Amino acid sequence: MGHWAFLEGDTVVGIGHLRPSWELPGDLPEIGWYLSPIHGGRGLATEAAAALLQHGLINLGLTSVWALVHADNKPSLNLAARLGFLLVGTGFHYGADHRVHVALP
Structure with a gap:
């Protein structure tokens, strides 16, 4: 687990993490991603995540x-669905309303 930089050539286009959650109980493994908006729309976030x-x-x-x-982040909600994550609930995390998703092997 750890933190990653998403590269296109020599350019950092985004970042991601796969680490024990700071919000969910039991150190559950949590994934997160961010792609600079200027690099969106080309499938880079999907590929990296x-x-x-x-x-x-x-x-x-991992099991x-x-x-x-974030509940208002439609691109990331769509990405989670494309990756096969299942919506299992909602909660107040990282200071805002979030949708809680899980992916299983």
């Missing part, structure tokens, strides 16, 4: 990966 998810579920053998997605 999919690689992080695969790393967690396959390489590390679940959790994503807390």
Whole structure:
């Protein structure tokens, strides 16, 4: 687990993490991603987040990966759905309303 920079060539276009959650109980593994808006619309966030998810579920053998997605962040909500995350609830996390998602192997 850790933190990653998303690169396109030599340019950092975003960042991501796969780490024990700071918000969910029991140190559940949490994934997060951010892509600079100027690099959006080309599938880069999908590619990067999919690689992080695969790393967690396959390489590390995690039994679940959790994503807390801001309730108003439609692009990230759509990305979570594309990656196969299941919406399991809502909650107040990181100071705002979030949708709670889980991905299973």
